[in-house]
Amino acid sequence: MKRSLETQDSIIRAAVRCLSSNGVGALTVGAVARRAGVSSGLVHYHFATKQRLLAAAAERLLERRTAERLGALGSGAGLVALDRLWQATQRSADDGAERATLDLVALAGENADVGRLVAHGRQRERTALRERLPALFAELGAMPVAVDETAEVVATFIDGIGLTLAAGADAAVVRSAFDAFWLALIAAGQSGRRP
Numbered sequence: 659m660k661r662s663l664e665t666q667d668s669i670i671r672a673a674v675r676c677l678s679s680n681g682v683g684a685l686t687v688g689a690v691a692r693r694a695g696v697s698s699g700l701v702h703y704h705f706a707t708k709q710r711l712l713a714a715a716a717e718r719l720l721e722r723r724t725a726e727r728l729g730a731l732g733s734g735a736g737l738v739a740l741d742r743l744w745q746a747t748q749r750s751a752d753d754g755a756e757r758a759t760l761d762l763v764a765l766a767g768e769n770a771d772v773g774r775l776v777a778h779g780r781q782r783e784r785t786a787l788r789e790r791l792p793a794l795f796a797e798l799g800a801m802p803v804a805v806d807e808t809a810e811v812v813a814t815f816i817d818g819i820g821l822t823l824a825a826g827a828d829a830a831v832v833r834s835a836f837d838a839f840w841l842a843l844i845a846a847g848q849s850g851r852r853p
Contacts, residue, residue: 740794
């Protein structure tokens, strides 16, 4: 039983690597089997269909990406948290997770399983942001303006930053945009505190 679970995990990790390096369109049972060092038959044994394999890989990739972002925001106070969020987003772009996520979002309309996973990941991230933003803004000397809306804007902006980095934009330029975005939010929060 333990060996079966280890094999299944190895196959999922290989599928995530395939998604991250080649995108959804290049994900095949054969490519995953080669990366995992197993036969295509063993991949089919564990996942039955390519769609189930894709769903397992998508779930793992989206969970990891969300956990890294939220872990970064929770790992320090104020500017330290923002620096760690930048680093997590840059790593995610560098390892292909941002591009693969965009592929999954595009596929979500056609594949109900992937659609549910993408929606769940987005909801989890936005819920965590709504919980974290008030403390983060207080650490930065501001009050958030409309936490629900701000969480949505922040999540969407971070997605955009990740995709911009994944597209090969100059990291220094993108970092400047990241910093300007947060400065604008902080300024809005500070002006909201004035009588």
